[in-house]
Amino acid sequence: MILLFVVLSSNNRKDYPVYGPQVKRPLRVRVLQYASLVLGVAGLVLLYLFSVNRDIPLIRVSDVTPTMNFATVRMAGEVTRDAYVFQSGGLVFDIKDGSGEITVMGGRAQAQALEAAGKLPRRGDRIEVTGSLSVSADQLTKLRMQSADQLILNRKRTATVPVAENRIRLADVTAAHKGEQVTVVGTLKSVDIPGPGSKAPYVLTLAADGAELAVIFWEDVFQGLDKKLPMPGKLISARGRVGVYQDAVQLKVWEAGDLRVMESGK
């Protein structure tokens, strides 16, 4: 009501008759205007505190209703489709939580942040993600990620022990084994990383008993290793399929869990 009074009294003239005893220093309307400004800012601060101190609700896919469009929610579940990064820079993956499945989308910033942190979700991972719901009739309900920091990732546990029956000496791997799945152990001699934009694989050169073998893998395995490659000198166990490329024998690894640092080689 004070604010309204201010509006009404802002047209006062000098010759306006004084009602009641004249005070020494009449209050300027401008002061009340600034007071209202302080009040507005205070209200905004309180609303801010109210908002950021509330827990973002954790909901299930089956709970989503059309009136929840634009709602900021948390969802947890298992990734059912590897994160795919579009050429435009955005990313998409699916999660299921037992009650249903939902597509999670992120923008270029989120995709880059997740990629840099080696946190691009893969099938089987368990995640909890915060985002804004996009619900529309006849279309897929989506969860739009707000920030990469709001994604909690638990990687799928993969087999850590190589299958014993396929284990052979590194020096024994020849072109004759082409197409076979084998496990070898050797000391990491060198690491070759593909250049930016290159489609070439990562190459770990293992050595044992005077022989060398190139162990190759691509970006998805590198992501699976959380973008951390072992240091030369480490004893590495690698499981993969034997291949031949330009007359050289190599071992192709397809799963991050098939590469394991066993112990220090030196």
Next chain:
Amino acid sequence: MILAAAAVLAGTVLACFLAILPGLHIYNVMGLAALFLYSLHGGGLAAMPEVTIPFMIGLVTGWSILNTIPSVLLGAPDESAIFTVLPGQKYLMIGRGYEGAMMIGAGSLIGVFLLVFLIGPFAPKYLPVIRYVLNPHMHWILWVIITFILMTEWPKGGNRGPAGWSKFFDAWSTLGAGLLTFFLSGLLGFLLLYRAPVDIHNAFQNIMPAFVGLFAIPWCLLNAVSGTEVPEQYVCDTLNINGDLLLRSGIAGGIGGGFAAFFPVVTGGIGGLLAGHATAQRDERVFMMSQGVSKVVYYTGALLLFFIPGLFFTRGGGAWIIKGFYTPHTWGDYYLALGSIALSGAVSFLLMSPLTKWTLKLMNVVDYRHISIFSLGIIIALVFVITGWVGLFIMTVATGIGLLPVLFGSRRLNCLGVLLLPIACNMSGVGEPVAAFLGLLK
């Protein structure tokens, strides 16, 4: 077909009564209607799209034409009609409120003609191309618009008196208040976009309490306390306009409204402002009519974009609400939408004259301050029903911000920072860092 026509008429007639209530926005009512439809759905019933879509289009079209009446006679515009108030009030204060309202209504009729006969036939072919071309540029265009809005605020004091700090502050109080309003509205927008306090079950209306607080409540409050006496009003059979003025207003308003409908978060008010500057129309009648054109092209045109085959663009609150329960797929949907707009536009304009006369009579019987208070009560009740106590809290804070331009004499358009700032930041890829800086991503 008869069912669809009946639904359009029902929506238009309902819009007649809603439009008379100052400050009440049609999107608020559509939100309530959507809630009703969802509850029907929950109960195993489903309303036919052939009924709900024409009804909703009737609501939007009817309201966008007929809400001219309160903006001229009761001085209560929505955010897209802010600029019509001053000239409209002039007409009211010289006893020609009817003529003022009818002139803006004529502009609205031009807007419907533009939509149905010009935009309608060509939009499916050209708009998808225009969208493809403009899409990568939306973010910087939005920043240019923001800059234009802020830079065209002009100082209203500091002209007289000795030089010094007091003169400096006097000059900057309006500009500063405008900037502060934009900034505070923008912060509120970030809060609502990233950590909306509204219950998630009603999140589809989480921006509504803010809009009500920023635009509707300040006007209703001002009207309620205003001491202005409205002089006797005259009703005439002719309007002091001709084909030339109509054409000029159609071009200016069509550009402004079209721009606002196509670009995200740009409202009819901003579109009108840009078009007014771009076409430099000085005649007050052209200005008023162009605002009528702009308003209809913005509200109804934005909704039409949602139905254009090959585009299916979601622009404006109406399209977002409809998207929750129906997604158009076919040319049939487009023809239904165009037909509904044409029918509703025609009926609305026919109702414009009797409704304006009726409102004038009502103002003679009931003090217009009481109408504003009644409307204020309805708006607050609507916010409470849809968003609860939290919504009222947001509305109160937004009212505090919305009153700043009123108290300091700056432009109310600055309140649109609530959408412009966060969306422009998001489109430029800096929304997340800003939200993180504000602590909204914790």
